[in-house]
Amino acid sequence: MAQHFDFEKPLLELEQKIAELQKFSKEKEIDLSPEISKLSRRLVRLRKEIYENLEPWQKVQIARHSERPNFYDYAPLLFDEFIELKGDRLFADDRAIVGGIASFQGIPVTVIAHVKGKDTKENILRNFGMPHPEGYRKALRLMDQAEKFRRPILTFIDTPGAACDLEAEERGQGEAIARCLQTMSNYKVPIVCTVIGEGGSGGALALGVGNAILMLENSFYSVIAPESCASILWKDPGKAKEAASALKFTAQDLLKIGVADEIIREPLGGAHKNVKQTAEEISKVISQSLAKLREESPESLKTKRYEKLRAYGEFEVKVQEKLDCEGAEK
């Protein structure tokens, strides 16, 4: 049975009512088409109204939806071919991050993606999309290859965060992420990062140092999970909804802040309503982004990526202490 959210209840009720009327009119052979079409029109309106005005917390629910398409759902629709390559050559193959080489509209690319499972069994295998250090080191190995063979890098971000168990600590989770950040900033090939679901903190950022940051309409990208934020600040994980608004982490917020470069449209109600259509939109936006970046020289790709990072941060410059704001720098 499909998973529905509270805010979708009015839609479900209306859909049910229409179905009942249709059934009734068929059984009793009574023409109810004026009523049915009236309700159908209302349904379209209501759908638009609800889905186009989603609260941050509702977007979080959609981004984490158990039926939300993951990288494996999109891969056959985005690429002519995808050859998965495994292992970090140091310890293991992490299933929460997958990678390989692919043909994107005929262009050879290196692809790195977080993958969450679709059911409990797969989620255990993939640690709920939470990578261990070996996942990040696999990503690094494959991205180094991209640099070596001059292939653009496409990353797909979808993780609640990096693995938070003792094994991850023992194998240097912090160092693995830090190394990704530093090395990605050095590459001279185009890097396009797309947040397809959940962008959870450092574990997401490790694949997020790009020339272009794209975000699906209902994805979010945050320094901390709203539940953790609420529990640290207000000692109440129940206030996650408030935290979700305060953290300003939706695709629309990030576009405004200047971290996201573009928003990729999703079908009404979320990507899971139509995977093919979503993949087409992703493909279109990545293709445009890549076309622009492929015109840049290797050196300029690196410099511009650095300058992009360099611009993140908002603060004020005080001429003298105790003096009022002299102007904010962006």
Add this chain to the structure above:
Amino acid sequence: MFKDIFRKPKYITINSSPTSQRNLSEPTQVLEQTSTRKELPDGLWVKCPKCGEVLFKKDLNENQRVCTECSYHFRISARERLDHLVDPGTFEEWDQELESINPLGFPEYEDKLEEARNKSDVSESVLTGQGKIDGLPIVLAFNDEKFMMGSMGSVTGERITRAVERAIELGYPVIIFSTSGGARMQEGILSLYQMAKTSAALGRLAEHHLLYISVLTDPTFGGVTASYASLGDINIAEPGALIGFTGPRVIKQTMRKELPAGAQTAEFNQDHGQIDLVVERAEIRSVLARLLRYHQEGAGYGSTL
């Protein structure tokens, strides 16, 4: 950011001295403190959370806030550390004029900043500048845990990045003393990207063949461990310092069992290959000076020390 995670277990020590009893009889005062700084009510005495010894505060400060009995390393402010480390009169502080704003309009953030400025003697969670150690010029950064748990916001990231960029211009090595709960949640995605910004700047430093020494001190966690603190050519830690990506409380919740004794300490991290050297506070200056000598200009292939 994971301020609560670092609350260490409270230690109960049996000590027959009257001062210690006075402390135990007034527990409310003690509870307000973070565990490592259990100051006695009159402010003249401090009890060591490790061995329970009651120390004269003046003696403790003169000993660089290291317990004279058991060598427990108390937390130390950025300015105190600076005073102990840098050659007198050589330090020049940079970018003090950069101050945090509330870019997301996050609830209560301004109040927290104000509180942190009053509580500490720094204007943000990091202090940067240039100075000399044993006559050798270097660029330095010190986190201060009294400023919002040393968390990294836009100004923290900007100060560190500017310091590293200036080190490249000057051709100086960089030493960063970290202590931080991680990225600062009140600045959201902007805080998160300071991790990438500082790491990228250190990447540039590396391309210029300049040395970066990271000194990790108690506690270093989250986004700071996952950025500049882990990227040293040489990573040094203070004895007993808690260092990790995820805080111990969250790990405990994830694993549904107690962490083994000593997990996430400097020594644990060294055993697992993350730290080159564990160095006592009293030794750090001489160790850094020795390391710096190997990395002076012209100290490359064919030269002599």
